[in-house]
Amino acid sequence: MRFRLILVALAVLALVALFAWQWSFGWTPEPARFPVQGLTVSAIDGSVDWPTVRARGADFAYVTASQGTQRDAAFETNWNGAHVAGLRHGALHAFSLCEPTADQVTTYLTTVPREADALPATLSLDFSPDCTARPTRAQVMTAIRGFLGPAEYHDGRPMMLRISPAFEDAYRVSAAIVRPLWGTRRFFEPDYLARPWRMWQANPARRIDGVERPVAWSVAAQ
Template sequence: MRNRLILGALAMLVIAAMVTWRWSLGWHPDAARFPVQGLTVAAHDGTVDWGMVRARGADFAFITASSGTTRDPAFEGNWNGAHAVGLRHGALHVFSLCEPTADQVTAYLTTVPRAADALPAALALDFTDGCDARPTRAQVLTAIRGFLAPAEYHDGRPMVLRISPAFEDEYRVSEAIVRPLWATGRFREPDYLARPWRMWQANPARTIDGVAEPVAWSVAAP
């Protein structure tokens, strides 16, 4: 009898976990409060049906252009695809603490075209797999500024800084570099930055028709 009760309880836990997981894949912040919502894509997300993505509620897209010194092979197709359906779009670079800043700048500048109608570009700051380097705060801030200067000259406007909680905790970037901020926080509105955020990555893995793999889903501040 006791074993049956234990097995029954475990089965209920498994079912609850599956329901929660399925709910999390489809969750996004309330559109009544956050009417402007969109996604981030990269090559690993596969082919994107941009017309379908827009029809399913995306107002904008950030398209990964480069990660460290590596150019994203899907950037041009995604950039042109978003443009073709009239979806507002901007470029994103994933910064690396393990690769030379100058080489990262080259990867970014040789990938992203000048486009007056594009959204301001974004710089993603986080600790990444395979990179254990932890430079000093002064070194990291210098490297970030070293990337921003030529990238912003190329784009003609300030970049948005997407800063993870762990990266902010280690380097306190938001209090040192004044740029529009893009916070990350799964399901809960974040409050870890030194200044109010302009964007919030609310679900790092949302399923949406038009993209084969779950994508990071963000909203603009109301």
């Protein structure tokens, strides 16, 4: 009898976990508190039906332009698609600690068009499994500033910094470089940055009609 009760309890827990897992794919912060919400996309997300995405509540899109020295294969398609659908959009570069800053700058500058009505571009700072390099903080600050200088000159405005908790913990970027901040924390507002966040990536894997795979979903601060 006791063994049967344990099996029933485990089955209930499994069902609860499955429900929570499925629920998480649809979760977004309350629109009443955060009315401006949108997504980040790259080639790995597959094809995007931009009119459908907009109809399902996206107010903006950040389109991955480059990662390290590699152009995102879907950048031009996604950039133009978001524009045609009437979504405000900006470019994102994922910074690499394993590739020369000058080469990353070249990739970014030759990929992202200069458009006055685009959202401020974003420099994404996070660790990746394919890069084990861990330079000193001084070296990282120099590299980031070396990217921001020419990229911001090209764009004509400051970039936003999207900083992961692990990267911030290692290098304390938000205290050293004053730019608009984009925090990342699932379900709970980020509290690890040195200054208030401008954007919050609240769900790294939200399912939304119009995109083949779950996408990162973010909100703007009020």
